[in-house]
Amino acid sequence: MDYAAAKQTDVAEIPVIDISGLMQTGETAQAAAAIHEAATRVGFFYLSGHGIAPELMAQAFAVTRDFFDQPEAVKASAAVDTNQRGWMATGMATMEGAATHDLKEVFFWGAPDHPPENRWPADYPRLQTEITPYYRAVCGIGNAVLRAIAAGFDLPADTFEAAYERSMARGQLVYYPPSTVDDETEQRFGVAPHTDFGVLTFLLQDNNGGLQVRNRDGDWIEAPPIPGTLVCNIGDLLQRWTNDRFVSTLHRVINRSGNKRHSIPVFFDPSPDAIIDPRALGTPDAEAKHDPITAAGHIAARNKKTFSQYKS
DSSP states (O other), X not given: OOTTOOBOOOTTTSOEEEOHHHHHHOOOHHHXXXXXXXXXHTSEEEEESOOOOHHHHHHHHHHHHHHHTSOHHHHHTTBOOTTSOEEEOTTSBOOTTOSSOOSOEEEEEEOTTSSSOOOOOTTOTHHHHHHHHHHHHHHHHHHHHHHHHHHHTTOOTTTTTGGGTTOOOEEEEEEEOOOOHHHHHTTOOSEEEEOOSSSEEEEEEOTTOOEEEEOTTSOEEEOOOOTTOEXXXXXXXXXXXXXXXXXXXXXXXXXXXXSXXXXXXXXXXXXXXXXXXXXXXXXXXXXXXXXXXEHHHHHHHHHHHHBGGGOO
């Protein structure tokens, strides 16, 4: 049996949501209803009409591809640290419960205006200058989507603002080599089945495919690239914050395209000391399923279980 088999997807399973009204005029009703439905049913959806220029998306991919093609010495000059900043070599990430490490390289960075400090490679300055505009654009989309989520719960549009004053929004550049015969024998994934740790993930994926999502029936389905869109999914912290009304869904990646695969996720998470408490989003005390936790405390605990730089 194929360990990475997945069914084809139709729009009814992972919907495409047009957020042009939300981004252009701030109108929340249409986007709020569509996001709420997708977040409670499948936890994954595509975003169209987000307003990021195609040229900016192309620039982000171009510098990503070029960075991973640099000599290892250039990448290793900004080796990853325990603040999740810098370049991580293949073999350093093992998802909790996975049989083997992920087949990927990753470069991590975060907000430039508060700690922890980013680790940009000194001999490759264009990485910072060419990826930062894309990162800032995605963060703008994140703020808008949070306003729509608040509206979907009949809460004030600024409900999440205080929790995001010093957002931990983090970006990753990810390179997935083509899966080899040895990888297939080891049943290795580009990234093994997992849920995301935080609140919202915004993913720009190239045209090679390979992202798979487990639906509510327990079946794995393909989440193929749709040009011009971002994939958005709910993370564990938002499931907790919404008292499990939103679902954080298992997903994985395998690169069987025969080509180099690249993706750019941005994990749009709150300030480190933000308290994640279902009661803050209207859950009565008697119905709350989760105790309050800080955003940083939750994410740090998950990082320590996943990445080898924390285990030395």
